[in-house]
Amino acid sequence: GLPTGWEVRHSNSKNLPYYFNPSTKESRWEPPAETDTDKLKVYMAQNHTPAARPDASGEGEGKIRCSHLLVKHRDSRRPSSWREAEITRTKEEAIEILKGHEQRIQSGEITLGDLAVAESDCSSARKKGDLGFFGRGEMQKEFEDAAFGLQPGEVSSIIETASGVHLIER
Numbered sequence: 001g002l003p004t005g006w007e008v009r010h011s012n013s014k015n016l017p018y019y020f021n022p023s024t025k026e027s028r029w030e031p032p033a034e035t036d037t038d039k040l041k042v043y044m045a046q047n048h049t050p051a052a053r054p055d056a057s058g059e060g061e062g063k064i065r066c067s068h069l070l071v072k073h074r075d076s077r078r079p080s081s082w083r084e085a086e087i088t089r090t091k092e093e094a095i096e097i098l099k100g101h102e103q104r105i106q107s108g109e110i111t112l113g114d115l116a117v118a119e120s121d122c123s124s125a126r127k128k129g130d131l132g133f134f135g136r137g138e139m140q141k142e143f144e145d146a147a148f149g150l151q152p153g154e155v156s157s158i159i160e161t162a163s164g165v166h167l168i169e170r
């Protein structure tokens with residue numbers, strides 16, 4: 001159904017078909033004016049199955065937004081925070097503290113964000129732990145894998161990174 005010289009191509013980045021004229025090098029999202037759209041629909045149905053969307057786990061899916069509550073310890077890569085100039089608690093103590101926070105969040109007594117304001121050793125505490133949107137490759141691997149494995153609104157188990165121990169809410 002396309003006028004001569006035009007062909008349909010597939011944009012992987014947008015997962016959409018587009019129309020291209022190799023001789024004029026023209027490309028457009030909409031079919032050219034003279035297209036017989038009824039025939040085009042048949043052609044597309046037969047020849048154009050859109051590539052499967054990356055799965056919801058975030059593989060190539062793009063960005064997600066998370067908040068987190070970080071408790072650092074003396075073996076953290078940077079054992080200092082806005083809360084405490086020199087952090088000396090052990091990793092085991094940090095985990096016990098975070099378990100206490102986890103129980104208060106799970107019981108519904110308080111949200112992760114409200115707890116992060118006073119308790120998180122990350123500078124995002126001032127933003128209720130909000131890290132904004134991020135894609136794969138930005139955060140430490142353990143953090144990234146846990147975050148991309150969460151459903152929206154879900155809170156992670158205790159996650160360990162070189163920064164310390166975290167609870168993550170997507």
Ligand SMILES: N=C(N)NCCC[C@H](NC(=O)[C@@H]1CCC/C1=C\[C@H](COP(=O)(O)O)NC(=O)[C@@H](N)Cc1ccccc1)C(N)=O
Nearest residue numbers: 068077078122123124130131132134138139140143162163
């Ligand atoms: N949005 C981004 N791309 N920012 C760069 C993230 C770098 C990344 N950070 C981490 O993986 C951990 C998990 C989350 C926070 C974090 C660590 C630290 C605290 O640990 P520390 O570095 O003292 O060991 N907080 C941060 O980075 C903060 N800028 C996060 C933040 C603060 C305020 C507003 C937005 C984001 C990494 N690859 O190291």
